[in-house]
Amino acid sequence: MSIELWLAVAVSAIGTLLMRVVPFLWMQRRLGSDTGINTMPQWLGILGPLMIAAVLGVSIVPVNPSAISWLATAIGLSITLLVWWRLRSLGWPVAAGVAAFGLVELVATL
Amino acid sequence: MNQLANHSPWRSALQGVREAIPLLGGYIPVALSFGLVASQAGFSTLEATAISALIYAGASQFLFVGMIATGAPLWLVVALTLLINVRHVVYGPNLAGLLPRSRHWPWLMHGLTDQVFALALTRLPQLPDAKRFSWFVGASLLAWSAWIVGTTVGATAGEAFTARWPLLGEIMPFALPALFLTMVAPRFTNKRWAAAMGCAILTALGLTIAGWSNVAIPLAAACGALCFYMVKFETWRRTS
Numbered sequence: 001m002s003i004e005l006w007l008a009v010a011v012s013a014i015g016t017l018l019m020r021v022v023p024f025l026w027m028q029r030r031l032g033s034d035t036g037i038n039t040m041p042q043w044l045g046i047l048g049p050l051m052i053a054a055v056l057g058v059s060i061v062p063v064n065p066s067a068i069s070w071l072a073t074a075i076g077l078s079i080t081l082l083v084w085w086r087l088r089s090l091g092w093p094v095a096a097g098v099a100a101f102g103l104v105e106l107v108a109t110l
Numbered sequence: 111m112n113q114l115a116n117h118s119p120w121r122s123a124l125q126g127v128r129e130a131i132p133l134l135g136g137y138i139p140v141a142l143s144f145g146l147v148a149s150q151a152g153f154s155t156l157e158a159t160a161i162s163a164l165i166y167a168g169a170s171q172f173l174f175v176g177m178i179a180t181g182a183p184l185w186l187v188v189a190l191t192l193l194i195n196v197r198h199v200v201y202g203p204n205l206a207g208l209l210p211r212s213r214h215w216p217w218l219m220h221g222l223t224d225q226v227f228a229l230a231l232t233r234l235p236q237l238p239d240a241k242r243f244s245w246f247v248g249a250s251l252l253a254w255s256a257w258i259v260g261t262t263v264g265a266t267a268g269e270a271f272t273a274r275w276p277l278l279g280e281i282m283p284f285a286l287p288a289l290f291l292t293m294v295a296p297r298f299t300n301k302r303w304a305a306a307m308g309c310a311i312l313t314a315l316g317l318t319i320a321g322w323s324n325v326a327i328p329l330a331a332a333c334g335a336l337c338f339y340m341v342k343f344e345t346w347r348r349t350s
Contacts (some may be wrong), residue, residue, distance in 0.1 A: 012174065012191040013164035019195055021219035024202025028215075031207050037332055046306075047331055048204035049297050051197075052228040053307045054330035056117050056290035056322055057314025059136065063280045065319075073284070080288040080341045084295055094132045097288035104280040110275065 068108040076101030122241040126248025129233060133225045133253050138260045140168055142279070145264020147172060151179035155265040162261035163199025166220060166254060169324055171193040197328045201227040208234040210243050211285060221250025224327065225286065243285040302341045310334030 001009075022067030060077070062069035087093065141162065148158035153175060165171055170191045177187045201222050208230070212218075229249060234242050256294075263271065274278055294311070298304045314330035317323065 001153070004184055005178065008178075008188050009161055009164055009174075011188050012170070013166075015188070015192045016165055016167055016170070016195045016198065017220050019192075019198045020202055020222045021216050022202075023199050024206050024219055024222075027203035027206035028209075028211060032211070036167035043335070044200070044203055046340040047200055048231050049294070049303075050306060050310045050331040050334035050338070051200060051204075051224075051327060052231065052290060053294050053297075053334060054314040054327040055224045055228055056287055056294050057311040057330055058318045058326050059283070059290060060311075060315050061318045061323075063139070063283055069280065073287070076284055076288060077291055080286055080291050083297060084292045085124040088296075089292075091129075091132065093292045094135075094285055097291075098135060098281065098285050101284040101288075102277075103179060105277060105281055 068105065072101045072104035073106070075104050117238070117240045119244040119305045122237075122244035125241070126245035126250075127252045129245075130226070130229060130249035130252045132285045133229065133249075134256045135282045135289075136225065137253060137256045139279045139282050141257045141260025142264035142268050144168070144171055144175075145261040145266070146268030146272070148175045148261070149265040149268065153265070155262060158265040159258060159262045162256075163258050165191070165224065166257060167191075167195050167198075173324070175184030194324050197224075198222065200328075200331075203228055205234065208242065209246060210239065212243060215313050218250065221246075221254050223253065225289075226250050226253050228290060228293055233307045267339065302338060306334045306338035307339040 060073060062073055076097045079100040080093045083096040084093040142160065145158050148161065148171075149155065155159070158175075159308065161171055161174065165174065173194060174187060174191050201224075202219060205222075205227070209215075226249060230246060233245070237245055289307075294307055297307055310330045310333060313333040314326045317329060319325035322329075
């Protein structure tokens with residue numbers, strides 16, 4: 001890569017890092033100060049879980065969308081939800097969902 | 111008291127590592143793809159790995175190498191890369207109250223991706239204060255390392271890897287929606303939250319299918335927030 005290209009990587013990296021760290025430090029300082037607001041704004045507390053929901057929506061789309069992969073996705077998500085409902089944990093529901101998704105994909109290739 | 115006495119930073123970090131393992135199902139295939147795409151675009155293995163280690167933001171990295179390969183002006187490449195990553199601005203403030211103060215945050219926040227944020231926002235409130243810092247270090251370092259190693263492998267042997275195990279690249283990424291579903295499910299506690307979450311999920315899904323995945327997360331979250339406040343307004347009118 002040329003010097004200009006390395007510079008572009010550096011500016012993109014520093015810019016992205018600043019977007020991650022500055023708002024975090026700013027809010028920590030506000031929460032800890034005597035004069036500032038000592039609780040997080042309500043809209044921010046609402047936006048956080050909604051961001052996770054949006055990340056879920058983006059990740060639902062299969063790598064290679066087809067009728068089979070959509071069916072596998074629906075079955076995989078149902079199994080994940082079912083196991084989560086029983087166990088209320090993170091690990092096993094994910095493992096069960098991936099296994100169900102993989103099984104449907106494998107059966108479809110036979 | 112007993113919990114604090116038993117606290118070990120290493121144990122908390124290992125807990126973070128263990129709980130971040132499901133993220134790898136999504137990280138490794140995408141990192142492999144990025145390494146492959148970058149090498150096909152003319153970047154060396156070292157350059158592709160450096161981009162992953164330094165920028166560390168999936169979608170924007172694909173855009174970065176893609177635009178460079180087509181000969182786009184560098185200022186435009188940087189501007190669009192930063193524009194895609196602007197959603198990260200909301201993540202830090204949400205975690206600020208959950209994590210202790212530390213002089214290490216300026217470099218540790220480099221690990222705050224979409225997935226690490228989602229995992230941290232769900233898990234940190236359930237952990238004792240003393241464990242949170244080490245947990246975040248363990249979880250974010252595992253994700254970052256996997257992203258870097260995946261890129262290196264993708265750039266050196268991505269073609270051979272995907273040709274040998276084509277189905278693996280389709281199955282492993284399902285770990286991400288499965289994980290996020292287990293994080294979102296506990297929020298369906300009342301109609302108002304269910305409507306807002308459902309709205310955000312469906313909007314993000316629709317935008318991604320339409321090819322707008324780069325703006326899907328902030329737009330879908332904004333739609334969900336709009337729905338959250340509108341449902342409250344309608345309920346208030348009915349009861350008044």
